[in-house]
Amino acid sequence: MIVPCFPDFIPLDIKLKDALHPRLSLTFDGVSEFTFSGLYLFRNRYNYCISRDISHEDGQDGGFIISGEQNTQEGRKTFFMTPCAVPDFKTLDSLFATHDYWKNISESVLSPAKEKLEKYGLIITEDRDNFDYLYNRSDLAQLAGKKFHKKKNHVNNFLSTYPNHKLQPMSANLVPQALEVLEQWRNEALLKNDNEDGDYKSAKEALENFELLALKGAILFINDKPAAFCLGESIARGKMFVTHFEKAVNSYKGIYQYINQAFAASLPGFFTLINREQDLGNEGMRQSKMTYRPCDFVRKYTARLVL
Secondary structure, eight states, X not given: OOOOBTTOOEEOOGGGHHHHHHHHTXXXXXXXXXXXXXXXXXXXHHTOEEEEOOOOTTOOOOOEEEEEEEEETTEEEEEEEOXXXXXXXXXXXXXXXXXXXXXXXXXXXXXXXXXXXXXXXXXXXXXXXXOEEEEEHHHHHHOOSGXXXXXXXXXXXXXXXOOSEEEEEOOGGGHHHHHHHHHHHHHHHHHHTTXXXXXXXXXXHHHHTTTTTTOXXXXXXXXXXXXXXXXXXXXXXXXXXXXXXXXXOTTSTTHHHHHHXXXXXXXXXXXXXXXXXXXXXXXXXXXXXXXXXXXXXXXXXXXXXXX
């Protein structure tokens, strides 16, 4: 399946994986949305469509342009994203004629062109709610020192309370057990969050397409019962692992702290960083992510055209 050239778009389809994945895997910053899985699994939420950018006068491949829609406080808004490069001004003219804003601009894409884009008439702002949280893998794996004292206590209490536990690499034959965990997590979420089940549909589809999407992860068993799982993939040219989904049965105390630590420890050493995605402006989620002491952020920017 071929991605059409701009201005033509097609809906994001699983058959586009071979066309998108190699180019997206070369992006430098590690933006969590800019993997094939990150886009495909949320295609329905954002109504993603995709086009190829061949607008560059120097003949360079501009990668892809992704068009989407999002609910905001001002209503339904349209946006576009450019994972690989800044389009030329003629293409930007066309995009801003049909979209409200430009979303998830990474630092490596923005920095070389920032001055020109501001002269073009763009207001560029940091999008703190969408910053991805970065952690040293060794910090999450070891939980050493005073700053991780509470986390380490949770892990130790888990180990003493549930000695009969086992963490296994996720595989296709373990998907049914992971789906059991997801259903229990969803039932708990529905009771707690007024019938909002968050990213349940995306997580379910990720498990069902585990092999096709080439995801990696682990599943945790307690007393031979599935209790938690996590799923993610390699990004940023292989230096970073992004955790897309982490679900657990909440009745096991300390289970999230344990699977976070144990999975980080199980990852190959060439992953120096773990990306645990954004907080979406949720204050509780922000506080939780900050307690793990991020070493940095994947900064993202939004741009709007001054009329």
